[in-house]
Amino acid sequence: MARVAGIDTKTRRHESQALITFGWALARALPIIALALCWEALAASGVVTPFQLPRFSAVLARIWTDAVAGDLALNAALTLYRALVGFAIAAVAGVILGMSMSRSLAVRWLFDPIVSVGFPMPKIAFLPVMMLWLGVYDLSKIAMVVLDAIFPVVTATVAGLAGVDRHLLWSARNMGASEREVVWQVLLPAASPQIMTGLQVALPIALIVAVVAEMLMGGYGLGGAMLQASRFADSRGVFAGIVEIAAVGYALVKAMALVRHRLLIWHQEAQAPTTV
Amino acid sequence: MSVLLRYLPLILLAACWELAARLGLVSQLALPPLSQVTLAWIEMLRSGELLANGAASLWRAGAGLALAIAVGAALGIAMAWWRPVNAALGPLVEMFYPMPKSALIPVTVLWLGFGDGSKILLIFLGCMLPVTLGAFNGARGSDQALVWSARGMGASRLVMLWDVVVPSALPEMLNGIRTALALAFILLVSAELIVAREGLGYLIGYLGANGTYDAMFAVVLTVAFLGFAADRAYQALVHRLLVWRE
Amino acid sequence: MQEHDAGSGGSQIVVQGVNHLYRPPKGRPVLALEDVSIEVRPREFLALLGPSGCGKSTLLYLIGGFLPIETGSILLDRAPIGGPGPDRGIVFQHFALFPWKTVRANVLYGLEKMRLPRKEREQRAQGFIDLVGLTGFEDSYPSQLSGGMKQRTAIARTLAIDPKILLMDEPFGALDAQTRHLMQIELLGIWRRSPKTVIFVTHDVQEAVYLADRVAVMTARPGRIKTIVEVALDKGDPGIAKSKAFIDAVDAVWGLVRDEAIKAQGARVSP
Numbered sequence: 001m002a003r004v005a006g007i008d009t010k011t012r013r014h015e016s017q018a019l020i021t022f023g024w025a026l027a028r029a030l031p032i033i034a035l036a037l038c039w040e041a042l043a044a045s046g047v048v049t050p051f052q053l054p055r056f057s058a059v060l061a062r063i064w065t066d067a068v069a070g071d072l073a074l075n076a077a078l079t080l081y082r083a084l085v086g087f088a089i090a091a092v093a094g095v096i097l098g099m100s101m102s103r104s105l106a107v108r109w110l111f112d113p114i115v116s117v118g119f120p121m122p123k124i125a126f127l128p129v130m131m132l133w134l135g136v137y138d139l140s141k142i143a144m145v146v147l148d149a150i151f152p153v154v155t156a157t158v159a160g161l162a163g164v165d166r167h168l169l170w171s172a173r174n175m176g177a178s179e180r181e182v183v184w185q186v187l188l189p190a191a192s193p194q195i196m197t198g199l200q201v202a203l204p205i206a207l208i209v210a211v212v213a214e215m216l217m218g219g220y221g222l223g224g225a226m227l228q229a230s231r232f233a234d235s236r237g238v239f240a241g242i243v244e245i246a247a248v249g250y251a252l253v254k255a256m257a258l259v260r261h262r263l264l265i266w267h268q269e270a271q272a273p274t275t276v
Numbered sequence: 277m278s279v280l281l282r283y284l285p286l287i288l289l290a291a292c293w294e295l296a297a298r299l300g301l302v303s304q305l306a307l308p309p310l311s312q313v314t315l316a317w318i319e320m321l322r323s324g325e326l327l328a329n330g331a332a333s334l335w336r337a338g339a340g341l342a343l344a345i346a347v348g349a350a351l352g353i354a355m356a357w358w359r360p361v362n363a364a365l366g367p368l369v370e371m372f373y374p375m376p377k378s379a380l381i382p383v384t385v386l387w388l389g390f391g392d393g394s395k396i397l398l399i400f401l402g403c404m405l406p407v408t409l410g411a412f413n414g415a416r417g418s419d420q421a422l423v424w425s426a427r428g429m430g431a432s433r434l435v436m437l438w439d440v441v442v443p444s445a446l447p448e449m450l451n452g453i454r455t456a457l458a459l460a461f462i463l464l465v466s467a468e469l470i471v472a473r474e475g476l477g478y479l480i481g482y483l484g485a486n487g488t489y490d491a492m493f494a495v496v497l498t499v500a501f502l503g504f505a506a507d508r509a510y511q512a513l514v515h516r517l518l519v520w521r522e
Numbered sequence: 523m524q525e526h527d528a529g530s531g532g533s534q535i536v537v538q539g540v541n542h543l544y545r546p547p548k549g550r551p552v553l554a555l556e557d558v559s560i561e562v563r564p565r566e567f568l569a570l571l572g573p574s575g576c577g578k579s580t581l582l583y584l585i586g587g588f589l590p591i592e593t594g595s596i597l598l599d600r601a602p603i604g605g606p607g608p609d610r611g612i613v614f615q616h617f618a619l620f621p622w623k624t625v626r627a628n629v630l631y632g633l634e635k636m637r638l639p640r641k642e643r644e645q646r647a648q649g650f651i652d653l654v655g656l657t658g659f660e661d662s663y664p665s666q667l668s669g670g671m672k673q674r675t676a677i678a679r680t681l682a683i684d685p686k687i688l689l690m691d692e693p694f695g696a697l698d699a700q701t702r703h704l705m706q707i708e709l710l711g712i713w714r715r716s717p718k719t720v721i722f723v724t725h726d727v728q729e730a731v732y733l734a735d736r737v738a739v740m741t742a743r744p745g746r747i748k749t750i751v752e753v754a755l756d757k758g759d760p761g762i763a764k765s766k767a768f769i770d771a772v773d774a775v776w777g778l779v780r781d782e783a784i785k786a787q788g789a790r791v792s793p
Contacts, residue, residue, distance in 0.1 A: 028367045035368060052387060110285045117286065120507030121500040122461040125477070127469060128484040129496060133306055167618040170588050173606035175632035175683055189622045208376040212466045215381060223378075227470065230382035238382045246375040253374040266622045266663040 054236045062240040071225070076248060079222040082138055083210035086145025087203055094150045094202070095195060098157025099188075111154075119151050124209065127216055141213040148209045149202040156198020160191030193267050200256050207249055222248070308490035317494035325479070326498065333475040334502075336392050337464045340399025344456055348404040349449060352411025353441065369408060377402030377459065378466050385471045395467050395475070402463045403456035410452015414445030450514045457510055461503040476502075531718025533599050533609075533686035535562040535585060540594030542580055554580045556744035558594070562687070565717045569730035571779060572740030573786035578723045581745070582689050585721065586612050598686065608632060611685030615692040617672040619664040625651065625675050626660040632683035650678040653712065670701040677709070687719040694729070706732055710757060727776045731755075732763060739778045742785040749778055 036056055042048065043055040050058075066072040101108045127144055134140035164187055172186040188195075214223030222245050229237030290310055296302050297309035308316075320326040355362045355369075380398055388394035468477020476499050483492035542555040554577040562568050570578040583589045585596055587606040596603050598610070619628050629650055633643040651660055654674035664672055673693055680688065693709075694702040710733055713720065724730050730737045737751045753771055755762055762768050 027363070031364050031367045032371055113283050113286050114289070117504055120458055120504050122458070122465045122503040123500070124462055124469070125465050125480065125496050125499040125503075128480050128492060132484065132489065132492075165616070165618065167614045167616065168620065170586070170606060170612070171614065171618040171620075171679075172631075173588075174586065174608065174610070174612050175679075176608045176635035181635075186620065189620070192622070204374060204376065208378050208462075211376055212378045212381075212470075215378070215466075215470050226379065226382050230386055230471075233386070235383075235386055238386055242375075242379045242383060245379040246372075249374045249376050250371070264622075266665060 051233070051235050054239055058236055059239045059243060062236045063243060066240065066244075072244065075220055075222045075225045076244065078220050079207070079210050079214060079245075080248065082141045082213070082221070083145060083206040086142040086210065087149055087206040089142070090146045090149035090153055090202055090206065091199055093146070094153025094198070095157050097150075098154045098161065098195075099183075101154070101158050102161040115151060115154055119155065123148050123151075124212060127213060130213075131217065136217045136219070141210060141217065144213050145206045145209045149206045152201040152205065153195070153198045156201070157191065157195050160194030160198075161187060163194065164190040193264055196260050196264060200253075200260065203252055203256050204249060207245075207252060211245060305489060308493060312490045313493045313497070316488070316491040317498065320491060320494065326495070329474055329476050329479045329495075330498070330502075332392070333464060333468065333477070336395040336475065337399060337460045339392075340396040340464075341403055341456060341460045343396070343400040344403035344460075345407050345453055347400075348407030348452075348456070349411045351404070352408040352413075352449070352452075353415045353445065355408070356412050356415035356445075357441065369405060369412075373405050373409070377463060381463075381467050381470060384467075390471055390473050394471070395464060398467055399460050399463050403460050406452045406455040406459065407449065408452070410455070411445055411449040414448030414452075415441050417444070417448065447518055450517070454507070454510055454514070457506060458503065461499075461506065465499060531684070531686060531688065531716070532564040533719050534564050535687060535719065535721070536595075536597040536600075537561070537581070537585070538595045538597070540581070540584060540591060540596065542577065542584060542589065543592065544580070553744040555584075556746050558746055560738055560747050560750070562719060562721060565719055566735045567713060567717075567720045567722065567733060569734035569737045570721060570723045570740060571727065571730045571737050571775065572725065572745060573742055573779065573783040574725060575743050575786055576740045576782065577743060577745030578725075578740055579691050581740075582612075582691050582721060582723050586610050586689050608635070608683040609686045610689055611680040611683055611687070612689040612691065613673075613676050613680050613693045615695045617664070617669075617676045617696075619672055619675055619679070621664050624661050624663055625656060625667070625678075628664070628675055629679045629682050632679060636683065646682055650682045651675075653681070654678045655708070668701075669697045670705060673697065673705060674708075677712075681712075685718070687721065690720060690722045692723050692725070695724075702729075709733065714757060727779060728763075728772055731768065731771045731775055737775055739775065740782070742782045748782065751775055751778070 039053075039056040043050065043053045043058075063072065097111065101111055124144075126147065130140040130144050130147075134143055168186055168190055169182055172182045177185065210221070211223035214221035215227040218224050218227065222241060226238055226241030226245070229235075229241060293307070294310045297304055297307050297312075317326070351365070355365055377398075380401055384394040384398045384401075388397060464475075465477045468475040469481050472478040476495055480492055480495045480499070483489070483495060537558055537560045540555060540558045541553065543551045544554040545551045558577075558581060570581065572578045580589065584591055585603070587603055587610065591603075603610070620631065623631065626647060629647040630643060633646055636643075638646070648660070651657060654677055656671060656674050656678065659667065659671065664675070667675065673696075677693070694705050697705065706729060713733075722730070722733060731753055734753055737753060739748045739751065740746065741748045751771075751774065755765075755767055755771065759765070
């Protein structure tokens, strides 16, 4: 009898635990739901014109039609393609450059001022230069993404490698590791949390730059579609574009955080920096 | 001397640029020699074109940023200080933070056209969140001991806010403002490249469309350098403000 | 209960006339060690005792091959030492575990470098994990372990590579006092069952007398060997720490260290 009662209280505790978690999720979603409702109410009230603020429901409907027509998938895929290819190149090249900078004083000396001066520059100003050199198709967009996204990766890699405890390296050598093994089996893994942070900063940058490049150069892609909508005074299209880009941005950040969690499960913190 | 050595690679880069263009290694159209670019820059300075557009750009960025800092800081501190504010606004901040702010360019144009207003609004909306986050984290981290000793000395909550929380929130908030500063330049240039009738970004696009690439390069470098200089100047300012920290 | 014979751990170290100049990134070079000479007998437990900054860790790092020897010589079994290697295993104060590897993976790392067949590697690793009392925690990550457990992992990892001599750099310095005490008892137990040559750096007089056969007292910076004290106590006696002989020994050694400690306090923090 007591055993059965024990099982009962256990399931009840599980249930109440689930309820509490659900309650918290609801509490956090509440302001967002409230915002959506305010949006709808404000748009329907007549205080602003449908042009200035289309109804939330209308925007959602528009996203739906875009999705059904296949436009949403096409544009999103293109933007993601440009952003992710650029990001991948920036990630690999950035880590390699960071590693070279930390191993060779000459390389360090050569690139240090370039990185520290280039970092705070609005590199987007070079977009017309990229267009001049590489045209108005994918290549120039991807090149622009690489230019912008590589800086945080390099900086994070250099900092991460420099911050590795020398005793870790000594231990590895102590146990008979060759220099190559020390670099790839110990140095790089030890720096990986910081390198990962750099990648997490670079990814949203890649997305924004891809979107802006598309806005400037036109054509397909989420940025291009949104700018075209604004040219045609298609305010529903513009708002739909904002929601779509926001959703893509959000999904990318969350995906990256998940990757970090799986790869760095051994790490104490789980810092996920966010975007521009 | 050591400063010169540190920045030598940049000087070397400039030299390579000049040589590569002069020697015809690259098309002089695609990459005009640095000397030519410099001359074009001086010409635009003389004609006032550079200053007029520069002033327009800086005014927009400055106004937008000032608004973003004022509202963002107030918001962040309010969220850290009053629980209900945090409960109401926290999830919204978290949701909007990952959104690429450049996506707001078309909508600000829709509302306010091609002029100053849309740019100021864009920068205000885009740069607010980093400041909010910085102020929030800074205010939350306020040394608990400081707060308690202030309260022990009879300070009212509002006075304590001003005397204790704000100063200790300052470093992180200033860091958030630094992010916002860089972001302001990015948003400004992006918007002006795409949807403007004056300003440095517009000037770049106009010169590029006209084929006067040496002038275009001149303005591109100007903008890039302005962003860099603003960041350095800001860091120096922060250093002076935070002298008491170390 | 696996048998652990002492294996190859019975080497002799001879340090002769070693000086070491510490060159900080900014500031003037400082002489950390001056004309240090000492002989460590096979299978003895030698403590290097001295105040902060006396260079005892530096000496250990020189023996380990992590710092270059500029003057003097260090011989392992009559041959000059090279760079770092598994013949001189080291345990650091802050554990230096690979945080992305589990306990088992950490212990296996050195064994993989020895190119043993897989089954033997895993058996050896498990054996040492059991020896230090971490059975059941093989799949834990260092961030999930307490300080004492981390240090046990580090010790298992180093013992697994069967070094000729064991270097220990204040291994219990980062632990709380109670854990430290327990670890000292355990280490002594492990060592007594299979004695290796051990050089143990510490600033704690009691720890040195409790663990070591001989205690080498170093002077304040620049460090040299001041005196070597023979500790003639029965390590097998579980109540040894309360005996008069022990207390007298601690007293005697403290007398030697005290002046150096005062000197070290008076010295400026950095050159």
